[in-house]
Structure formats: C-alpha cells, structure tokens
Amino acid sequence: MIHARELTRSFKVKRETVQAVRGLNLDVEPDQLVAFLGPNGAGKSTSLRMLTSLLPPTSGTAIVAGCDVVADPSGVRARIGYVGQKNSAGENFRVRDELVTQGCCYGLTRAAARRRADEVLDLLELAPLAKRTPGTLSGGQRRRVDIAMGLIHRPRLLFLDEPSTGLDPQSRADIWRHILRLREEYDTTPFLTTHYLEEADSMAERVVIIDNGRIIADGTAEKLKSDLAGDLLTITTPDEGEAARARNVATRFAVPDAIKREGTTVRMRVPHAGEVLPDFLRVAEAAGVEIASAETARPTLDDVFLTLTGRSLRESEQEGGDA
Numbered sequence: 001m002i003h004a005r006e007l008t009r010s011f012k013v014k015r016e017t018v019q020a021v022r023g024l025n026l027d028v029e030p031d032q033l034v035a036f037l038g039p040n041g042a043g044k045s046t047s048l049r050m051l052t053s054l055l056p057p058t059s060g061t062a063i064v065a066g067c068d069v070v071a072d073p074s075g076v077r078a079r080i081g082y083v084g085q086k087n088s089a090g091e092n093f094r095v096r097d098e099l100v101t102q103g104c105c106y107g108l109t110r111a112a113a114r115r116r117a118d119e120v121l122d123l124l125e126l127a128p129l130a131k132r133t134p135g136t137l138s139g140g141q142r143r144r145v146d147i148a149m150g151l152i153h154r155p156r157l158l159f160l161d162e163p164s165t166g167l168d169p170q171s172r173a174d175i176w177r178h179i180l181r182l183r184e185e186y187d188t189t190p191f192l193t194t195h196y197l198e199e200a201d202s203m204a205e206r207v208v209i210i211d212n213g214r215i216i217a218d219g220t221a222e223k224l225k226s227d228l229a230g231d232l233l234t235i236t237t238p239d240e241g242e243a244a245r246a247r248n249v250a251t252r253f254a255v256p257d258a259i260k261r262e263g264t265t266v267r268m269r270v271p272h273a274g275e276v277l278p279d280f281l282r283v284a285e286a287a288g289v290e291i292a293s294a295e296t297a298r299p300t301l302d303d304v305f306l307t308l309t310g311r312s313l314r315e316s317e318q319e320g321g322d323a
C-alpha cells in the first residue's frame, strides 16, 4: 500500500533550512492499522503530505496505492483519501450537499455522487445530520463529516492526520469505532497520525515513532515496550538513607542508567519486574534495608520514547504547546 524510500523534505525559512523529514523508509501492507506517532514538529504532517502527493519531496521516492507520488500524483489522489487536520467541509452548505460536491470533484456524476453521499452518511451514522450545515455540528460530528468527505470516492487507503485531536474522550472513542469499522467492513486501510499515546498503544497494530524527521521505532506497541523500555519497579523506603542503600541493592538487578533515586523512592527498569521483585526484597532484607512499599508497572509508549530520546513525549508536546 505504501512503499517509501529515503523520502526527504526540507523547507527554506528566511535563510535557514528546516529538515522536516530526513530519509523516511516505510512499507505498509494492506489492512495494517498503523499509527504514526511523534511530538510536535517531528515531521508527521510533512510525511503525510508527501505520501498523499500534496507536497513534493525534496528527494526520495514513494509508491502509494500503486502510483508514484511524483510521477503520478493524480493516480495517487484518485486512489487514496486524506483527512487533514483542518475541517474539509465548509460552514454554510448542508452536509449532504458538501458530500455530493466532493463526489462530483472526484468525477462522479451528480446521481452517483448523491447515492455515494447517502452511503457514507449511513456509514458514519450521519444520516440524521444530513440537512444540517457543518458549522452547527459538534467537534466529533464534524470530524465524522471530514472522514465521510475523505471516503466519497471509495479509497482503499485513507490517511487521517490527528483524527481525534481536540475531541472529548467519548467522541474520540466514537471516531476510533468508525475507523476500525472502515477496515473491517469496507476494506479501507487507515494510516493515521496521533498525539495520543494511549490510543496508539491500544488501537494500532503497528506503531511507527518519528522524531526530528526520522523514524526511531517501528513495531507492535507490545514489542516496542518489551524491547526498548522494560517494566518499572518502584521501591519506597522510610527515609533517604534507606533509599540510598536500596539503590545499592538495585545495582544487582539493573544497569546504573536504568536506576533513578528521588528522595525516598528508587525506580528501576527491568525486563520482568514481577520476577525481579521477590529477589530484590530477599536481597534487601538480607542487607537490612527497610522497604516501605514496592510497586511494579508495565511500560508505556512514552517510556519507549524516553529510552530512545531521553525526552518524554508528553513533555515534548507541552513544549510544543499542543496536545
């Protein structure tokens, strides 16, 4: 579905060159639900805009839905749908009319565009809102209209740029329900970017993490977490002196870089915290170290990002002023 090789894009800003995407290599097979994850400014939208032929690459190639994004951009556009970050329908025309116009833009006759508009209205459960203007809809309803617009020409591959950003949790869950249905019932492969780590973790079959224009991790969320992060074991002690001694015990179970002491707490990353904990407690007891409590936690995708970059994705997002 997507085969990108060394896809690169830079921008000239005043006299400076911004390297937005640096040599993207990516292969996505049909039916794979991929989440493209990264902090603000990582290069997600620029990658998507190149893959959808909206932005020419500075160098590199990409074959998307069987067509070359540079040599055959109209072939790409005829075969894919794109739901951008901004609303794709205008404010003033009725939802159904917007969809019919979109269908005509893709070369459908007016009668065929009307039939297809009714199909996508049903598909996205928008039929009761067909006569409303998009300006009067809620955020979640508008997002569903955007997705309907992207589906009007029955694309086999649908790119969605941050489809759930800014929505309340219930609307986010609703958008995901629709995205999953698209794939299961209509054979459309969704490829989406998201800021939400938990969403990528729980919903996507494959997570591709981009930072600073480069892919830094690619795999199932489970594999990335077990390969790159490890479980977190948190030990709390009654005072800082005991914590320093607990830290010494920790060095028998984890490498120094994977151990952090803050006040009365010692945190360490280990492959399987459930197996390490009893041994840790036994060694601590033998050494006379007093432990107040111990807790284990599975890693998150943020831990993966932290391991790879030394930064938290959440912090990066806050710096970027979005999320």
Ligand SMILES: Nc1ncnc2c1ncn2[C@@H]1O[C@H](COP(=O)(O)OP(=O)(O)OP(=O)(O)O)[C@@H](O)[C@H]1O
Pocket: 011, 012, 013, 018, 019, 020, 038, 039, 040, 041, 042, 043, 044, 045, 046, 047, 320, 322
């Ligand atoms: N048209 C442009 N002109 C100049 N610089 C740009 C342009 N578009 C993107 N950039 C820069 O390229 C880099 C990547 O931007 P991009 O929008 O692809 O990131 P992103 O991962 O989609 O971020 P966000 O999550 O905030 O949407 C950023 O440094 C951005 O400022």
